Amino acid sequence: MKISLICIGKTDDSYLIEGIDSFQKRLKFYINFKMIVIPDIKNSKNLSKEQQKAKESEQILKHINSGDCVILLDERGKEYRSVEFANFLSKKMLSSTQHLIFVIGGPYGFDASIEDRSDAKLSLSKMTFSHQMVRLFFSEQLYRAFSILKGEPYHHE
Template sequence: MKITLIQIGKTEDKYLLEGIDKYEKRLKHYINFSTVTIPALKNTKNLNFEEQKKKEAELILKSINNTDYVILLDEKGKVFTSVQFADQLNKHMNRAVQNLVFIIGGPYGFDEKIYARANEKLSLSTMTFSHQMVRLFFIEQIYRANTILKGEPYHHE
């Protein structure tokens, strides 16, 4: 199974880039993981939030295939513990999902077209985080889930 993380706009804070790089390197030992960064929209002063989400949706939809299993990282999604999340990943692996695609939207969330395309929604917390920080938190959780599935000592419970 391949896991792809689609995100809007590049990460700019050095400390986040370092953390993301750390966990991406660690993930290479477990799974085929990649990120797709869709450039942030330019000249958005004259666009309202809904128009921005619609334009982002067009770009996101071009980045996914009809056969991809799509999970949105969304504040209204299902909340899991790390162990439950690892179990969910394992279920996708056992169902022979070819490409599991997680999507982090832009600062205003997702357009309805993206909600309609999604197979699931996942929330990392009932708190709200910046879409920049979510990238690091999520990649760490993918790494954590893989160590849980392998029975390695990274996760303590």
């Protein structure tokens, strides 16, 4: 199985970049993981929220194939404890999921076309975080989940 994280716009803050890079390097020992960064939509100030979401969705959908399992990171999604998230990933691997794609939407959320294409929604918290921070939090939780599955001492419970 391979896992991708699709997100809109680049990360600007160096401390976030360093953290994300650190977890990406650690993840390569467990899983084929890549982050796909879609550039910010140009001239977005001239677009309505709905138009911006539609344009972002067009770009996101270019990276999704028909057999991919798509999970939207959304504050209204299902919440997991870290061990439960690890079990979720284990089930996806056992069910022969080839490509698991997690998606962080733009500032206004997801267009209906992405919601219709998605298989589920996952919430990292009921709180709202910046899209850049979500990349770090998600990368860390993904690493934590694989360390749990491998029985390694990173996670304490």
